[in-house]
Amino acid sequence: MTELRDVLRQCVERLERYRRNAQQVDKQYTKAGLIEPVIASLGWDVLDPDEVQRGYRPGNSDSFVDYAMLLPDAPRLFILASGLGDDLDDPHGVAQVMACAVEERVEWVMLTDGAQWRAYNALVVGLVQQKFFSAVHVDADIDAAVGLLALFSKASMQDNRISDHWPGFFVDRQVQAELLELFSGEQLPQLVALLRRRLPRLNLEQIRLSLLRARATFEFPPAAAPRSEEPVRASAESPPAPMRRLDGEASHVQRLPLRIAAPVGPDKPRVSPEERQLRLSDLIGVGRLRPGCALVAKYLGRDHRAELLADGSIRYGRRSFTSPSGAGQAVKADVHGPGVTETTKATDGLEFWHAEDARTGDFVSLKEIRRRAVVDLSGAVPPGDAY
Numbered sequence: 001m002t003e004l005r006d007v008l009r010q011c012v013e014r015l016e017r018y019r020r021n022a023q024q025v026d027k028q029y030t031k032a033g034l035i036e037p038v039i040a041s042l043g044w045d046v047l048d049p050d051e052v053q054r055g056y057r058p059g060n061s062d063s064f065v066d067y068a069m070l071l072p073d074a075p076r077l078f079i080l081a082s083g084l085g086d087d088l089d090d091p092h093g094v095a096q097v098m099a100c101a102v103e104e105r106v107e108w109v110m111l112t113d114g115a116q117w118r119a120y121n122a123l124v125v126g127l128v129q130q131k132f133f134s135a136v137h138v139d140a141d142i143d144a145a146v147g148l149l150a151l152f153s154k155a156s157m158q159d160n161r162i163s164d165h166w167p168g169f170f171v172d173r174q175v176q177a178e179l180l181e182l183f184s185g186e187q188l189p190q191l192v193a194l195l196r197r198r199l200p201r202l203n204l205e206q207i208r209l210s211l212l213r214a215r216a217t218f219e220f221p222p223a224a225a226p227r228s229e230e231p232v233r234a235s236a237e238s239p240p241a242p243m244r245r246l247d248g249e250a251s252h253v254q255r256l257p258l259r260i261a262a263p264v265g266p267d268k269p270r271v272s273p274e275e276r277q278l279r280l281s282d283l284i285g286v287g288r289l290r291p292g293c294a295l296v297a298k299y300l301g302r303d304h305r306a307e308l309l310a311d312g313s314i315r316y317g318r319r320s321f322t323s324p325s326g327a328g329q330a331v332k333a334d335v336h337g338p339g340v341t342e343t344t345k346a347t348d349g350l351e352f353w354h355a356e357d358a359r360t361g362d363f364v365s366l367k368e369i370r371r372r373a374v375v376d377l378s379g380a381v382p383p384g385d386a387y
Contacts, residue, residue, distance in 0.1 A: 003041065004038070004041040004042060004146055004149060004150060004153075005142065005146055006041075007037050007038055007040075007041040008038065008041075008138050008142050008145055008146065008149075009142065010037065011033075011034050011037065011038065011114065011115075011138055011139075012138060012139045012142065014033055014034060015034070015084075015114070015115055015138070015139050016139070018084065025083060025084040025085075025114075026083045027081060027082060027083040027086070029083075029084075030081060030082070030083050030084045030113060030114040031066065031081050031114075033114070034084065034113075034114025034115070035067075035079070035081050035112060035114050038149065039052065039067065039069075039079070042149060042150070042152060042153040042154060043153050043154035043155055044069055044153075044154050050070065050072075050073070051069070051070055051154075052067060052068070052069055052070070053067070053068045053070065053075075054066065054067060056068035056075065056078070056100075058100050058103045058104045059103065059104075063096045063097075063099060063100050064100070065078040065079065065080055065096075065097050065100050066079055066080055066081040067079040067081070068106075069152075069154070069157065071154070071157055071158060075104055075106050076106065076107075076108065076157050077106065077108045077109070077110065077152055077157060078097055078100060078101050078104075078106050078108070078109045078110070078122075079109075079110045079111075079112065080093060080094075080096075080097040080109070080110070080111050080112075081112060081113070081114075082111070082112070082113040083113060084113050084114050084115060085113060085115075086113055088111045088112075088113060088116060088118060088337060089337050089338055093111075094111070094128055097109055097111070097122075098120070098122050098128065098131070101122035101123070102122060102123065105123070106122060106123075107121055107122060107123050108120070108121065108122065108152065108162070109121075109122045109131075110152065114138075115137060115138060115139060116135060116136070116137050116138075117135065117136050117138070117145065117148065117149060118132070118134075118135040118337070118339055119132075119133040119134050119135070119148060119151075119152070120132055120133055120339075121133055121166060128338060128339075129338050129339060132338075132339035132341075133166065134148050135148075135336065135337070135339055136148045136149070140300075151165065173341065173342065176218050176342055176343060177342050179218050180218065180342060180346060188208070188211060191211060192204055192207050192208050192211065195207045195211075209273060212271070212273060212276055213271065218343075271367075272374065274374045274377075275370050275371060275374050278370050278373055278374065279312050280308065280312035280313075280314075280324070280366070281311060281312030282312075282373065283312075283366075283369055283370060283373050284308075284310070284312060286373050286376050286377065287358055287359055288357055288358055288359055288369050288372060288373050288376070289308060289355060289357075289358055289369060290308075290356075290358045291308060291309065291310035292307060292308065292309070292310070293307075293308050293355055293356060293358070294306075294307060294308075294355065294356075295307065295308055295314060295324075295327075295353040295354070295355050295366075296353070296354050296355070296363075297328060297331060297352050297353050297354065299331055299332065299335060299352075300335060302335075304316075304331045306327050306353065308355065314326075314327040314353075316330050316331065317330070317334075323349055324349025324350055324352065324353050324366055325347050325348065325349030325350075325352075326349070327349060327353070328347035328348075328349040328352040328353065329345045329346075329347050329349075331347075331352075332344060332345050332347060333345060348367075349366070350365060350366040350367035350370060351365050351366075351367050352365075353365070353366050354366070355369065357369050357372065359372075360372075
């Protein structure tokens with residue numbers, strides 16, 4: 001069987017050629033050149049209608065999916081294909097494939113334009129975002145693409161290996177969202193009270209200021225951990241030593257610890273309470289930012305622009321946001337689509353956005369401009385600041 005990694009490398013070369021020549025690649029060419037080679041490399045016989053059915057229609061429905069993978073006679077995986085660069089978030093197409101999956105009781109669905117592959121658990125009750133499992137761009141990270149796509153190989157689907165990944169991921173996603181909410185400014189008093197009970201020698205103010213100095217990150221295992229360099233094989237590989245899940249069953253998903261990091265040292269100066277009190281409108285008031293100035297964020301190799309309004313809000317696209325973090329999250333949601341995870345979307349907006357310091361003329365992060373504003377208000381001159 002053709003190795004998945006080699007096929008993905010060939011797909012990346014085709015993608016680079018298409019983009020270099022500014023070629024428009026319609027759905028049929030995308031399926032033939034970018035999608036079907038991947039399906040075949042996963043061990044599915046694309047020429048055997050008993051294994052891979054093109055244009056599959058469930059029952060008497062008028063809806064169809066581009067590919068249905070069958071084991072042995074029942075569909076186990078649906079794939080909805082799009083032309084290269086087409087919108088994978090098209091609500092009609094997404095609703096169509098999810099409806100087909102629910103009708104046929106097919107748990108797993110993939111959407112792809114050949115460059116991006118997204119996986120969903122269609123039988124989860126809720127919005128499409130809640131069904132989302134993982135997504136990869138083959139030309140951005142081949143290792144991640146191998147890790148995700150290998151879970152949908154014929155051998156993997158026969159062994160139902162993905163069932164080891166989904167339950168833990170589904171729980172982790174909910175726990176992570178709650179942890180991020182708990183560490184947000186609005187929920188901070190709850191955390192302060194909890195720590196006060198556990199640290200009776202510290203007072204509430206000491207704990208509050210310590211949390212303001214900390215930057216919390218919560219690392220969970222990826223939805224699909226990269227597999228080894230070995231190609232996908234038709235026979236099952238020997239699994240690693242199992243760990244225990246909360247329900248007592250064995251799981252091969254490796255768990256990473258939660259990590260809370262407080263930035264220290266000269267490269268990441270601590271954020272003072274005085275800095276945290278300043279809003280963008282304050283930075284306008286002290287003359288460090290100009291109303292209407294451009295905010296620029298470089299994300300995944302592209303520049304994204306927004307506008308600072310006179311009241312300190314930010315206009316990105318046709319929407320306005322009251323915080324730079326909200327505007328930064330909107331950028332990531334636009335880039336990754338509705339399936340973006342909370343971890344990916346989490347944004348330190350003051351680090352994310354850069355602007356021209358109206359007093360010095362240099363282009364720096366909003367966090368640096370805020371630091372300078374605090375110095376302005378204290379009457380001191382910050383090192384290296386030109387007046």
